[in-house]
Amino acid sequence: xxxxxxxxxxxxxxxxxxxxxxxxxxxxxxxxxxxxxxxxxxxxxxxxxxxxxxxxxxxxxxxxxxxxxxxxxxxxxxxxxxxxxxxxxxxxxxxxxxxxxxxxxxxxxxxxx
Numbered sequence: 001x002x003x004x005x006x007x008x009x010x011x012x013x014x015x016x017x018x019x020x021x022x023x024x025x026x027x028x029x030x031x032x033x034x035x036x037x038x039x040x041x042x043x044x045x046x047x048x049x050x051x052x053x054x055x056x057x058x059x060x061x062x063x064x065x066x067x068x069x070x071x072x073x074x075x076x077x078x079x080x081x082x083x084x085x086x087x088x089x090x091x092x093x094x095x096x097x098x099x100x101x102x103x104x105x106x107x108x109x110x111x112x113x
Contacts, residue, residue, distance in 0.1 A: 021091030023057060026084035031077075045069060045105045047078035053095045057087035065100070078103040 051062035062082040064075035081103065087095060 020088055021094060022085060023088040023091070024084065024086035026081040030081060030084050045072050045074040047075040047103050047105075049078055049082060049099075049101045049103065051082060051085075051099050051101065053087050053092055053097055053099050055092065057089070057092055059083070059085050059087075059099065074103070074105055077105075 046066075046068045047064055048066045049062045050065050051059035054060055059082050062079055064079060067075035078101075082101075085099075085101070087099065091099075
């Protein structure tokens with residue numbers, strides 16, 4: 001089972017990274033580190049985080065504000081990935097100290113399919 005991570009800013013349908021709000025987001029390898037053995041998980045899921053955006057672009061005090069499906073573990077993984085995000089200078093300015101970040105998990109099927 002191959003899974004992918006998609007992250008964006010909740011206020012826009014366009015990728016937050018594409019808007020230049022993020023200098024760094026978690027990579028596929030960061031995500032795979034949590035599921036090295038193909039752990040059984042629902043095909044799709046999402047966790048929404050709310051975090052403080054610090055002056056250096058790091059996130060702090062992140063909390064899960066929702067998780068779908070409930071209790072599937074996506075919130076816990078999203079929280080652990082939060083330190084991998086870094087807001088760009090433009091992102092720091094636009095987010096004004098708070099980011100709401102949907103982290104979507106999508107089952108892409110077996111590698112090579």
